[in-house]
Amino acid sequence: MSKEGITFEECDSLVKEFERVVKNPVTNGSSVYYTGVDLGTACVVVAVLDENFKPAAGAYRYADVVRDGMVVDYIGAIRIVREMKEELEEKLGCELLYAAAAIPPGTDELDSGAIKNVVQGAGFEITALLDEPTAANAVLKIKNGAVVDIGGGTTGISILKDGKVVYVADEATGGTHFSLVISGAYGLPFGEAERYKRDPSHHKELLPVLKPVVEKISSIINRHLEGHQVEGIYLVGGTCCLAGIEDIIEKRTGIPTYKPDNPMFVTPLGIARSCTQEACE
Structure with a gap:
């Protein structure tokens, strides 16, 4: 994706390679x-990078x-x-020993322990826990701007100045709210609404229906960017796959807004890059 000189060439290449190895893992004995x-x-996504930080394997469910x-089904x-780890x-052909994980920004006191326990309960030793x-x-490697991770349940925001995080925030509103609106508008069960929105061929039709939720997300972003000089907003997270x-x-915030070709896998790949321990004996 390119817009006014902004490119995500390295990011897009990494994500495309990850999509390939999900189907065909690279088993070259890193x-x-x-x-x-x-x-x-x-x-839930598990991403595995090799010794050169290139995608080797992955799974999502x-x-x-x-x-x-927040984790609501701890055992599940x-x-x-654990099932994806074993797969x-x-x-x-080796045991994955170490993993990094992430949490919505600002929730470390509430749920960091649960996330750690899930990752450890699945058989990993956790090496790093950072915000999404x-x-x-x-x-992405953004030096200045706001990285906005819009997931299923929350919108997380990190503001960066000279490559350093100066502010983080997280609020409940995301893709789940898209599905609720679709469910009501189309008379679909929630699960069917979830699947319907994932089909890119429906996005043009859905955008006007979902516009009020996107505008609410925009107001959340606006509120947290207030008082900060932000020249660009960079979108990641599965919910940002919605075309448009x-x-x-951008229209609601007045700030140039960009996203990679596929924003869904950017965060898990970044989490894997933050795992600094050997993960295979």
Whole structure:
């Protein structure tokens, strides 16, 4: 994606490679592996990078074990992460020992312990725990601006100045609210509404229906950016896959807004990049 000189060439390349290795893992016997676990409201992702921080394997599963950024099905979350861990270990031919994880910004006192326990309960030793937008920026590499991670349940914001995080915030509103609106407007069960919104061919039709929710997210962003000089907003998270969401946010905030080709996997790849321990013996 490119807009007024802004490009995400490295990020887009990394995500495309990750999409490939989800289907066809690279089993070249890397000396180390770096694993990232992203416990999302709508989707749980495990990303594995090799010794050169290139995607080696990955898995994701839509699940309902987290709501509004909080673990609500502790045992279910452990089971899902453990199953994906074992699946990837079988494909790579080694044990994945270490992992990094992330939480919505500002929730460390509320839920960091639960996230740690899930990752450890699945059989990993946790090496790092960081907030989601900051993790995403390990891939985006934004020096100045606001990284906004819009997930299933929450919108997380990290403001960066000279490459350093100066402000973080998180509020409940995200893709789950999209699904609720679609469910009501189309008379669909929630699960069917979730699947309907994931189909890119429906996005043009859905954008006017979902515009009020996007505008609410925009007002959240506006409120947290108040008092900060922000020249660009950078969107990540599965909810940002909605075609046209960036245009509404830009119009409502008055700030140039950008997103990678596929914003869904940016955060889990950033989490994996933050895992600094060897993950395979």
